[in-house]
Amino acid sequence: MHGHQSQKPVSHRVVIVGGGTAGISVAARLARVRGIDVELIEPSETHDYQPLWTLVGAGVLRREKARRRESDLIPRGVRWRRDAVASFDPDRSTLTTRRGDVVGYDILVVAAGIQLDWKKIKGLEGNIGRHGICSNYSFDTVESTWDAIRNFRGGDAVFTHLATPIKCGGAPQKTMYLADAAFRRQGVRDAARIQFYSGEPLIFKVDRYAKALNKVILRKGIEAPHFRHNLKEVRVETREAIFDDLDHGTEVVQHFDLLHITPPMSAPDFIKASPLAAATGWVEVDKLSCRHTRFPNVFALGDCSSLPTSKTGAAIHKQAPVVVANVRAVLDGRKPDATYDGYTSCPLVTDYGSLILAEFDYDGKPSETFPFDQSKERWSMYMLKRHLLPQLYWHGMLKGRA
Ligand SMILES: Cc1cc2nc3c(=O)[nH]c(=O)nc-3n(C[C@H](O)[C@H](O)[C@H](O)COP(=O)(O)OP(=O)(O)OC[C@H]3O[C@@H](n4cnc5c(N)ncnc54)[C@H](O)[C@@H]3O)c2cc1C
Structure with a gap:
């Protein structure tokens, strides 16, 4: 080799750490650039389109419909290392895998998702899928929600949302709205008391959508939500959920016949324990460039990052092109000047066939795609979530095309 190629390395x-929504989106875009040698580290053989779990929990489809084989999603030309990262050594630009391999990199992209801390709720272990306790939040538990809803005969149906950051901040209440709709279909709505307990102070942090959701709650006859109440314990013998009332420092005991759990969440432990972590545990990146604030050859995006926006796949859709542009700039010795504006979206399902499509940026300013008022419940937006978005995910986003 000589001339141009020998002066400018092609490889x-x-x-990339993680082959979920963020990792595959970045890998697919990098794979379209010639001459970049990319390795993706991911232990799982499967990949789930988690936004559909809301509908799986409501009996609309089976969980297998939202799952693909990881091997079918790894872009051509990207090397897949089927292993998990155990630790990072960013001063040496290396990491160590669980099997003990040391892997070096010029650029690292961390996209390892969020950790579900089920064990932080006392008394919960082993009880999801029993005693009316269910959760949409994992592949293993999501079908328990539909089982609990369809077997519900009346009483207290309790839905929880914690004060920790969670993925898809709207998901805990969507489940409640769909349960309300299912109870009506089953003829048990009159026998149900539906309650929402949230560690947050508001139903939604963007006022425009909060107003619309408060109307949905009133129309459906759901009890006034209990805000700033954090679930900490479940007592199955007496069917009681125990909450910390965060404003009064007291404990609240609520009986349940159905209990939908949103587990506490945090950065994965191997990230928390690494030099990449901020004090909060998330990978510490600049909120505009997605580049690490202390290690300039490290980037992060998605749920494991410190990006101060609501953690969603829709946010990653906007973050991935920014990360890829900035990674390419660093590789080429240019200034990484692509920026992310905090865009995120939450399709708030309010019934079978109706949805409010919330879209907003870092400032909580609505940033809507369509020319109509998206804070109105619409059938068209439900169809978008049910049919179009999954197609766009598998064939557009994960292929680096959209
Ligand atoms: C019930 C529910 C409803 C949702 N609804 C919506 C919605 O309507 N709209 C929306 O946009 N988003 C929604 N989301 C959120 C969305 O699914 C996530 O924000 C998104 O998948 C996050 O992508 P990620 O790549 O950061 O993490 P993930 O997609 O979770 O991927 C993380 C990957 O990292 C891997 N990993 C973990 N540890 C390691 C390790 N040590 N080494 C290597 N790899 C590792 C994991 O195996 C996994 O494959 C919802 C989520 C849930 C649970």
Whole structure:
């Protein structure tokens, strides 16, 4: 080799940690650029389109419909290391895997998602899927929600949302709205008391959508939500959920016949324990460039990052092109000047066939795609979530095309 090629290396090594929504989106875009050598580290053989779990929990489809084989999603030309990262050594630009391999990189992209801390709720272990306790929040538990809803005969149906950051901040209440609709279909709505307990102070942090959701709650006859109440314990023998009332420092005991759990969530432990973590545990990145604030050859996006926006796949849709542009700039010795504006979206399902499509940026300013008022419940937006978005996910976003 001589001339142009010998002066400008054609092969750089980018290592991506995680093959979920963010990792595959970045890998697919990098794979479309010639000459970048990319490795993706991911232990799981499967990949789930988690936004559909809301509908799985409501009996609309089976969980297998939202699952693909990881091997079918790894872009051509990207090397897949089927292993998990155990630790990072960013001063040496290396990481160590669970099997003990040391992997070096020029650029690291961390996209390892969020950790579900089920064990932080006392008395919960082993009880999801029993005693009316259910959760949409994992592949293993999501079908328990539909079981609990369809077997419900009346009494207290309790839905929880915690004070920790969670993925898809709207998901805990969507489940409640769909349960309300299902109870009506089953003829048990009159026998149900539906309650929402949330560690947050508001139903939604963007006023425009909060107003619309408060109307939905009133129309459906759901009890006034209990805000700033954090679930901490479940007592199955007496069917009681125990909450900390965060404003009064007291304990509140609520009986349940159905209990939908949103587990506490945090950064994955191996990230928390690494030099990449901020004090909060998330990978500490600049909120505009997605580049690490202390290690300039490290980037992060998605749920494991410190990006101060609501953690969703829709946010990643906007973050991935920014990360890829900035990774390419660093590799080429240019200034990484692509920026992310905090865009995120939450399709708030309010019934079978109706949805409010919330879209907003870092400032909580609505940033809507369509020319109509998206804070109105619409059938068209439900169809978008049910049919179009999954197609766009598998065939557009994960292929680096959209
Ligand atoms: C019930 C529910 C409803 C939702 N609804 C919506 C919605 O309507 N709209 C929306 O946009 N978003 C929604 N989301 C959120 C969305 O699914 C997530 O924000 C998104 O998947 C996050 O992508 P990620 O790549 O950061 O993490 P993930 O997609 O979770 O991927 C993380 C990957 O990292 C891997 N990993 C973990 N540890 C390691 C390790 N040590 N080494 C290597 N790899 C590792 C994991 O195996 C996994 O494959 C919802 C989520 C849930 C649970």
